[in-house]
Amino acid sequence: MNNLVRLLQKLDYMRMVVGICIILDGYPLIFFFRETVGLAPGSTAFTALALAGGLMLMVPFTVLRKLYRPNVTMFWMGISFLLLCIFYMYFYNPYPFFQLSGKHMVYYLYIVLFLFLLINVPNDIIPVFVPVVVVFTLVSNLGLVYALITDPTWAIGQRATITLNNGGDPGSGNPHAFSRNAFMGVVACAIWLVKPKIHIFFRLLSLFAGILNIAVLVLTQTRSAIVALMAALALFMYFNVRPAQIRTAVRGMFRPVPILVMLVGVVGVIFFFQRYSFVLEVLISYVSSFVERNLETLYAMLGLKSQGADYKAVLDDSTANRSESATFFRNVLAGHLHMLILGYGYDYLYLDVPIMEALTNYGILGFALFGGVNGLVLYHSWKIMRHNPNPLSVFLAYFYMLILIQILTNGRPNEISFWFPMALMIRFIGVEHLFPAYLSEKGPPEVQGQYVVIPHAEPT
Template sequence: MNSFIRFVQTLDYMRMVVGICILVDGYPLIFFFRETLKLAPGSTAFTAAALAGGLVLMVPFTILRRLYRPNMTMLWLGVGFLLLSIFYMFFFNGVPGFDEYGRDTIYFAYVLIFLFLLINIPNDIIRVFVPIVVLFTLVSNLGLVYSLITDPTWAIGQRATITLNNGDEGSGNPHAFSRNAFMGVIACAIGLFRPQTNILFKLVCFFAGLLNIAVLVLTQTRSAIVALILAVILFMYFNVRPPQIRMAVRGLVKPVPIIIMVLGFIGVIFFFQRYYTIYLVLYDYVSSFMERNLENVYALLGQKAQGTDYKATLDDSAANRSVSATFLQNVVIGHMHMLVFGYGYKYTYLDVPLMESFTNQGILGLLLFGGINGMASYYAVRIMRTNPNDLSVFLAYFYLLVFVQLFTNGRPNEISFWFPLALMIRFMGVEHLFPAYLSPKPIVANQDQFVVISTAEQT
C-alpha cells in the first residue's frame, strides 16, 4: 500500500513539473502544435491558453494550505521589478500610441501566478525534476526535427526553427529552441553523472544529450553556445580534482558504465556511417558559425576578413549592440539626469536587457533587475561548488544562459527572463530548508522548511 501511495505521489509531482516545463520551456512544443500541426497558426490566444494549461497542471492539492519558503530577498527584488514595470506601463510609458496593455498585463499576471504556485509546490518535486526535463526537451527536439523535415521552405544552412504564421524563414524564433536544447544538455549531464541513475535512463540521457547538442549547432545562437562553454568550464573548475578524477576512473571501470560507453560509441559510429550526410551538415554548420563569429572578432580589431582584401564588419546582431552602447554613452554624457527615472516603459529596444532596465526604468529598475540577477549569480556559483541537489544544480547551470542573455538579447520585461527567475526565486539559496533525503549528500534539514497555513500535518 505504501508503494502504491508513493507511486501516486510521484505521478502528482511529475504533473507539476510538466506544468513548470510548459511555462519555462513551452514555446518549442507550442510552436509545433500551433504552426507545424496547423492547430492555430499565428494565434496568440492558443499560446496564452497553453501557458494557462501549464499553470493549471502546477496547482497542488495542498494549495493555500501549505506554503514553502522561497528566497525572500530575491522574491522582494523580483516582485518589486514586476510591480515597477506595471506602474511604468500605465503611468510612464515611453512608447507613443502604445497598444499592448492587454497582452503585457496578461504576461505579468502569468509570471506572478507562476511565482505564487511555485511557493505552493512541495520540495519533493526535486526527485522527478531532472527526468521530466530530459523527456520534455527530447519531445520538443523531436517536434523540431519533424517540423524541419516537413517544412518545404527550410533548407540546410538555415537556422533551425519553426516558421511562424506561414511567414518566411526568418519569422521563427531559434532562441526558443536553443534554450530547450541547452536545458536538455544540462539535465542529461546531471542524469548521466548521478550514480543512482539506472542504465536505461542513462542511455536515454546519452542519446537525448547528443540530439540537444545537434540542435544547439543547428540553431546557431551565440548566447546558448557561450553559455554551454561557460557551463563546461565551471563544471571542470568546481568538480575536476584529483579525488574526483580517481572516483570517476573507478566508476568508469565498472560493468554498467562500460556497457553504456560501448553501446553509445557503437550507436554513434553506426548512425553517422548510415547517415553520413548528417555529419557533413553538422560540420558545415559548425564551420560557418565559427567563420561568422571570427568575422566579428576581426571587425572589433579593425582587421580584414579572413582570406579577403576588405575590412571585416560586424553582423546585424553585434552591430545593434554597438549602437545600443553608443546610445547609452550619449545619454550619460549629455542627458544623465534622464537616467534617474529612465525614459519610460519600453522606450527603446537596446537588445541588452541589463542596459535597457537602466535607460527605460532608471536607477531603481537597474537596482532591482540587476540585484536579482546578481543574487542569482552568487547562488549559482555556490551551488556549482556544493552540488546540494539535482534541481539546484540544474538551475545553477541553466542560469548561465540567462546571465549571458542579460548582455546579448531580449528585454528585461519579457517572460523569457521571468519564468526562469521565478523558479530560481523559489529554489535558489534555500537548499538548507530541503529535507535531507532530497540531497545526494547529507544535509541538516531545517525544521522551518515551510509555513503551514492550516493545521495540516507537517512532513
Template sequence: MKNLIRILQDLDYMRMVVGICILVDGYPLIFFFRETLKLAPGSTAFTAAVFAMGLVLMIPFTALRRLYRPNLTMFWMSITFLSLSIFYMYAYNGVPGFEDHDREMIYYAYTLIFLLLLINIPNDIIRVFIPVVVIFTLFSNLGLIYALITDPTWAIGQRATITLNNGDAGSGNPHAFSRNAFMGFIACAIWLVQPNTNVLFRLLSVFAGAINLAVLVLTQTRSAIVALILAAVFFFAFNVRAAQIRTAVRNLVKPIPILMMVVAVVVIIMFFRRYYSVYAILEGYIVAFAERNLENIYALVGVGTKEGFRATLDDSAANRSVSAQFFSNVLGGHLHRLILGYGYKFLYLDVPVMEAFVDLGILGFVLFGGVNLLTMYYALGIMRRNPNPLCTFLAYFYMLILVQLFTNGRPFEISFWFPLALMIRFMGVDHLFPAHLQNHPVPAPTESFDVVPKPA
C-alpha cells in the same frame, strides 16, 4: 499500499512539473501545435490558453493552505521591479502612443500568478523534476525535428526553427529551441550521473542528450553555445580535482583503455566514410558558425575579410553595437537622465541589463541587476555543494539566463521572469528542504547518535 500511495503522489508532482515546464519552456511545443500542426497559426490566444493550462496544472491540492518559503530577498526585489515596470508603463512610458497596456498586463499577470503558485508547490517535486524535464524537452525536440522534415522551405545549413505565421523560411525563433535543448542537455547530464537512476533511464538520458546536443548545433545560437561552455567550465572547476585528473590519465594509458579508444576511433572513421553526408553536414554547420562569428570580430576591429570585402556585423551584433554607442553617449552627455530613466520600453537595446538602466533608471537597474547577481551567487554555491537535483539543474540553467542578460531580449519579458521565478522559489533556501530530498542529508538525531554532541 505505501508503494501505491507513493506512485499517486509522484504522478501528482509530475502534473505540477509539467505545468512548470509549459510556462518556462512551452514555446517549442506551442509553435509545433500552433504552426506545424496548423491548430491555430499565428494565434496569440492559443499561446495564452496553453500558458493558462500550465498554470492550472501547477495548482496543488493544498493551494493557499500550505505555503513554502521562497528566497525572500530575491522575492521582494522581483515584486518591486515588476511593480516599478507596471507603474512606468502607465505613468512614464518611453513610447509615444503606446497602446499595448492590456497585452503587457497579461504578461505581468502570468508572471505574478506563476510566482504565487510556485510558493504553493511542495518541495517534494524535486523527486520527479529531472525525469519530467528530460521527457518534456525530448518531445519538444522531436516536434522540431518533425517540423523540419515536413517543411519544404527548410534545408540543411539553415538555422533550425519552426516558421511562424506562414512567414519566410527561417523566420521563427531559434532561441526558444536552443533554450529547450540547453535545458534538456543539463537535465540529461544530471539524471545520468544520479546513483539511483535505472539502467534503461540512463540509456534514455544518453539518447535524449545526444538529440539535445544536435538541436543546439542546428539552431546555431551563440548564447546557448557560450552558456554550455560556461556550464562545462564551472562543472569541471567544482567537481574535478587535480588528483582525479592524474588518476584518470594513469588509467587511460593502460592497455585496455588504449584498445577501446583505438576501436572507437576506427568505428567513428568507418561511420563517417560510410555516411559522408553526416560528416559534411556537421562540418558545414561548424564552419558557418565560425565564419559568422569571425566576421563579427573582424567588423569590430575594422579589418576586411581575406576575399577583400569589408566585414560587417550581423543584425543582432550590429544592434548591440548601436546600443553600446547610445549608452556611451548617455554616459558622456546625459548622465542625469539615468536617474529616473527614459521611460518604459524607450529603446530596444538587446542588452536587458543595460535596458533596465536606460528605461527604469537607477532603481530599475539595482533591482533587476540585484536579483540576477544574487541568483549568480546562489548558483555558484549550489554548483559547489550539489544539494539536490532541482537546485543543481537551476544553477546550471542560469548560465543561459546570465549570457542572455548581455546578449538577447528585454528585462520585462517572461522569457526571463519565468525562469527567475523558479529560481526565486528554490535557490538559496535548499537548507530548509527535508533530508530525504537532499543528495547529502544531515543525519537526524537518534538514540545512538546525536547531531549536536551533549556537553560533558
C-alpha cells in the same frame, strides 16, 4: 497499498513539473502543435491557452492551504521591479498613445500567477524534476526534428527553427526558444547521468537525449547558448574534477578493457561516417558557417577587411543593434547623465542588452532591483555548484548560466522569457537549508546561520 499511494504521489508531482516545464520551456512544443501540426497557425491565443494549461497543471491539491517559503529578498526585489515596470507603463511612458498596455498586463499577470503557484508547489517535486525535464526536452527536440524534415522551406545550413505565421520567410522563427530547450536538456541529462543507482535504460535514454540536445544546439547556431554551455562545462570541471581524479582517469584509460572499448568506439564512428557521410558534411558545414559568421562579426567590430581589399566585413543584425545600443549609452553617459536617475521611460528604446536597458529605461532604481536579483541568483548558484545540495538546485544553478549570458547579450529586462525562469529561481534558489533532509543528496545539512533543518519536517 503504500506503494500505490507513493506511485500516485509521484505521478502528482510529475504533473506539477510538467506544468512548470510548459511555462518555462513550452514554446518549442507550442510552436510544433501550432504551426507544424496546424492546430492554430500564427495564433497568440493558442499560445496563451497553452501557457494557461501549464498553470492549471501546476495547481497542487494543497493550494492556498500550504505555502512554501521562497528566497524572500529575491522575491521582494523581483516583485518590486515588476511593479516599477507597471508603474512606468502607465505613468512614465514616452509614448503617449501606447496601445499595448493590455497585452503587457497579461504578460505580467502570467508572471505573477506562475510565481504564486510556485510558492504553493511542494518541495517534494525535487526528486522527479530532472527526469521530467529530460523527457520534456527530448519530446520537444523530436518535434523540432520532425518539423524540419517536413518543412519544404527549410534547407540544411539554415538555423534550426519552426517557421512561424504559417509560411513566412524560410526559417523565420525563434531559434532561441529551441536553443534554450536544448541547453536545459543538456544540463538535465548530465545531472541524471552522474546520479548513482540509475537504471541502465534511463542512463541510455539520458545519453541519447543529451547527444540530440547538443546536435540541436549546433543546428540552432545560437551564440548565447553555446557560450553558456562552455561556461557551465568549465564551472562543472572546476567544482567537481580534481587533479588526482584526472590522473586516476588517465591511468585507468590504459587498461585492456578501456582500450578495447575506445577502439570499438572509434571503429564504430568511422563506420558510421563512411556509411552516412552526409551527416559529417552537415556538421562540418554548420561549424564552418558558425565560425565564419562570428569571425565576420569580429572583423566588423574591429573595422577590418576580410576576403580581399574590396570587401568590408559587416555586423550581423543582432550585433549591429547592440553596437548602436552601446553608442547610445555612451552618449547618455557623456552628455545626459541626469536622465539615468529616473530613466527614459517604459520600453523607451530596445537596446538588446537587458541589464543596460534596465538602467536606461527604468533608472537607478530599476537597475538596482534588476541587477540585484540577478546578483543574488549568481551568488547562490556559485554556492550550489560547489556543494551540490539537490538535483533541482544544481539544475537551476547551471541553467542560470544561460540567463546570465542573455542579460548581457539579448532581450529586454521585463520579458516573460526572462522572468519565468527567474520566478523558479526565486522559489528554489538560496533556500536549500529549508528543504527537508530527505531531499538532500548529502543527508541532513548542518546548522546554517540562524536556521536549523529538522529532518523530514516540511517547512511552510
